[in-house]
Amino acid sequence: MPKAKKNSHRKKYDYDKDRKKQKKQFMKKSRPRIEDKSIRHAWDNYKTSNKNLEDMGLAFDPNHSQPIRNPETGFAPTPAAPVVTKPYVLRKMEEEASQRFDDDKSLSRDLIDFVQHMVREHGEDYKAMARDEKNYYQDTPKQIQRKVNEYKRCHPKLFNAFIQSLAPNANPQSSSQPPVIVC
Template sequence: MPKAKKNSHRKKYDYDKDRKKQKKQFLKKSRPRIEDKNVRHAWDNYKTSNKNLEDMGLAFDPNHSLPIRNPQALFAQTTAAPVVTKPYVLRKLEEEASQPFDDDKSLSRDLIDFVQHMVREYREDYKAMARDEKNYYQDTPKQIQRKVNEYKRCHPKLYAAFIQSLAANANPQSSTQPSSSR
């Protein structure tokens, strides 16, 4: 059986490579990238992930952190509660989680124009909207209804103002029109 050509070559040492730099790059790549700044600041590269999270009061494996409901397993497992040496991380995470979350989802300008056109023309008649010539993507009545509801949900103030402007245009003041008498 023939040998592979690659294996028959003699290994040569490359003097141009910086082995120390290579090792640093490898270690940097192998470490986890931690998104949260509080956890990243408290992370110790010389400890395991499990130990780091345990020191912060977090759980590496939720199956071990939750209490066991089986009473027979309680006697078999007698481990002491882990000592939290970095409680400030847990406090900061709880503070961030308790902050109110603003839903900053927005819709595209094209979708907003499409919905406004459909509501202006047909109000709540989704079947007529589906037959409209501006329904380029041939959306079904249900799909158009979802788009209108999404617009209502994402931009409630704009939708309310839009509906008010439609109502104002639909019902002009009757006092401005001259009355006809016979």
């Protein structure tokens, strides 16, 4: 039976490689990339992930963070509280979580124009929108409805202004346009 070609070669030591530099690069790659700034600054590379998070008052495993209740007694055993040596991390995270987050998501101009055209022509009739000739991507009624709802959610003031601009233009004698429902 033939041997693997790689195993038959003699092992050679490469004098040109810097082993210290290689170890540093490997250690850097093996470390976790921490996105949160406060955790990253408090992280100690010489400790385990579990110990690092425990020092910050966080849980490595959520299953072990809360004690399991005993079904017979109904009470959970009280584990010893871990010593939090870096409470400032937890305070900083709570502060960031309590700040209000404004959704700055926007839609493309093409999508806004598409939705405005569809609402202008068909009102709330999504099946008619799906049959419209401007529906280049052949979206289903449900997909168009999602796009309209996304437009309402991302730009509520713009959508309401658009609906208001349609109201005076609606002609009572013209029955070709369906009525527009204001949200």
